[in-house]
Amino acid sequence: MINNDFKMPIIMIGHSFKYEIEATLKLFFHTARYSFSDDITAADGDSFVVAQVDKDEDIRVSVKIKTDGGEVRDSEYVLPADCESKDIEYTLCRLIYGLLSEITGITPPWGLLTGIRPVKKVIDLMRRGMMEEEICSALGEKYLVSPEKLKIAYETAVNQLPILDRIDRKAVSLYVSIPFCPTRCSYCSFVSHSMDSAIKLMPDYINALCRELKIIGDLVKETDTKIDTIYFGGGTPTSISADDLRMIMQTVQDNFDLDNVREYSVEAGRPDTITEEKLRVIKEYGADRISVNPQTLNDDVLKVIGRKHSGEDALRAFELARKVGFDNINTDLIAGLPTEQFDSFRNTLDKMIELSPESITVHTLTIKRSATLFEKGSENAANPAAEMVRYSVDALMDNGYLPYYMYRQKNTVDNLENVGYAKKGFESYYNIFIMDETQTILGAGCAASTKLVYPDNKIVRIHNYKFPYEYIRSFDKLMEKKGEIRECLLKIRSSQPK
Numbered sequence: 486m487i488n489n490d491f492k493m494p495i496i497m498i499g500h501s502f503k504y505e506i507e508a509t510l511k512l513f514f515h516t517a518r519y520s521f522s523d524d525i526t527a528a529d530g531d532s533f534v535v536a537q538v539d540k541d542e543d544i545r546v547s548v549k550i551k552t553d554g555g556e557v558r559d560s561e562y563v564l565p566a567d568c569e570s571k572d573i574e575y576t577l578c579r580l581i582y583g584l585l586s587e588i589t590g591i592t593p594p595w596g597l598l599t600g601i602r603p604v605k606k607v608i609d610l611m612r613r614g615m616m617e618e619e620i621c622s623a624l625g626e627k628y629l630v631s632p633e634k635l636k637i638a639y640e641t642a643v644n645q646l647p648i649l650d651r652i653d654r655k656a657v658s659l660y661v662s663i664p665f666c667p668t669r670c671s672y673c674s675f676v677s678h679s680m681d682s683a684i685k686l687m688p689d690y691i692n693a694l695c696r697e698l699k700i701i702g703d704l705v706k707e708t709d710t711k712i713d714t715i716y717f718g719g720g721t722p723t724s725i726s727a728d729d730l731r732m733i734m735q736t737v738q739d740n741f742d743l744d745n746v747r748e749y750s751v752e753a754g755r756p757d758t759i760t761e762e763k764l765r766v767i768k769e770y771g772a773d774r775i776s777v778n779p780q781t782l783n784d785d786v787l788k789v790i791g792r793k794h795s796g797e798d799a800l801r802a803f804e805l806a807r808k809v810g811f812d813n814i815n816t817d818l819i820a821g822l823p824t825e826q827f828d829s830f831r832n833t834l835d836k837m838i839e840l841s842p843e844s845i846t847v848h849t850l851t852i853k854r855s856a857t858l859f860e861k862g863s864e865n866a867a868n869p870a871a872e873m874v875r876y877s878v879d880a881l882m883d884n885g886y887l888p889y890y891m892y893r894q895k896n897t898v899d900n901l902e903n904v905g906y907a908k909k910g911f912e913s914y915y916n917i918f919i920m921d922e923t924q925t926i927l928g929a930g931c932a933a934s935t936k937l938v939y940p941d942n943k944i945v946r947i948h949n950y951k952f953p954y955e956y957i958r959s960f961d962k963l964m965e966k967k968g969e970i971r972e973c974l975l976k977i978r979s980s981q982p983k
């Protein structure tokens with residue numbers, strides 16, 4: 486990701502493909518200030534883009550680019566007169582991508598694919614009966630995705646498809662949000678509140694969360710809906726006390742029929758919050774999958790990102806979870822953390838593989854505007870994230886971990902991806918469902934979202950308040966918005982034979 490803070494006028498002649506053109510330019514110049522016009526006289530400064538479409542007997546698509554006072558580069562392509570508007574749009578973007586790759590020496594590995602779910606495109610083509618080679622050449626030609634990324638996207642789709650085919654669309658998943666962490670990591674872009682600032686609100690928060698779980702539980706019972714998966718996320722759910730955790734898990738048990746639950750996950754997360762007592766509570770209430778997330782085992786890097794635990798603490802937390810009896814543990818790592826070098830990432834990954842968790846998720850650092858790190862601008866100048874990600878694909882697949890879900894985010898170092906790998910049979914359903922958008926997810930707690938997927942695939946989202954005090958104070962108002970859950974669950978129930 487290059488941060489270039491300059492003005493870049495974009496002159497669009499004969500079309501209005503603003504969104505995709507800007508997205509393509511942002512792959513190369515992330516923080517340039519773009520302006521749009523159809524005034525060709527604006528193409529006279531140090532930097533500009535002219536993207537032009539001339540329609541005659543055929544369609545001539547041309548691009549001229551100048552950056553930072555360099556020479557003007559141009560390129561053009563001729564399309565048949567009857568081509569579709571999307572073809573013209575992608576041709577323009579491919580020309581821009583080609584010229585900027587020449588100018589900057591950068592070739593973003595996902596090409597023009599800027600969406601967060603690249604695997605969905607692969608699965609769509611698989612369902613149309615296309616084979617690997619056809620899929621890769623179709624996506625490679627249209628979006629300029631590199632062969633390396635096509636391969637991992639295809640492998641992920643192959644492992645995900647059988648799980649998607651068994652999805653129970655009549656059932657729903659439950660998400661429980663505990664948005665607190667012991668301290669805030671410098672790269673954090675989640676809605677997470679440090680325990681110090683939230684401690685006074687805790688009793689009221691737990692109380693409101695349990696009330697919401699009861700309300701959702703009543704709706705689920707009333708509409709005779711099955712719960713398929715449960716996910717406790719945050720924040721760090723284990724940052725609250727064992728007693729509070731017990732109270733929430735007891736409320737889930739009292740208000741939902743857990744007999745049909747296929748997966749119950751708790752994202753324990755930060756090793757410094759994991760105690761034997763909390764792990765025993767999690768186990769007692771039937772959660773069968775937990776995450777222990779070191780991110781890195783390098784103590785210096787942990788300090789830089791604002792974590793208060795060491796690599797050794799992470800290993801101890803993992804062993805403790807094994808001792809308590811968890812046989813499905815995920816560990817999260819991040820490629821591209823500030824100051825982390827390739828060798829240190831490799832050591833962490835190799836050590837985690839040695840520990841043999843059932844799944845390992847490799848994220849790439851994302852810096853959103855809400856993160857402290859974004860304000861400080863302390864990203865690695867030459868971040869080795871791409872090398873780390875490449876190593877992780879080979880090392881994990883060589884050791885029996887298969888990629889099974891993938892998503893991309895904006896503002897990720899080098900526009901890279903996040904990939905979940907699992908040993909066969911340990912793929913997380915919830916992680917797949919949240920990306921696939923075919924199963925309804927009911928969210929409880931501050932910052933949780935409810936995603937209602939109607940039988941005709943219409944999706945309605947209900948967002949809970951982001952901050953605990955708002956969630957507590959405006960609880961009744963929020964619950965009025967939940968009426969739609971009943972309507973959706975009734976429609977789901979009546980749409981399918983019993």
Ligand code: SF4
Pocket residue numbers: 665666668669670672673674675677719720721754755
């Ligand atoms: S553990 Fe996760 S949610 Fe908590 S502060 Fe760190 S990045 Fe944010």
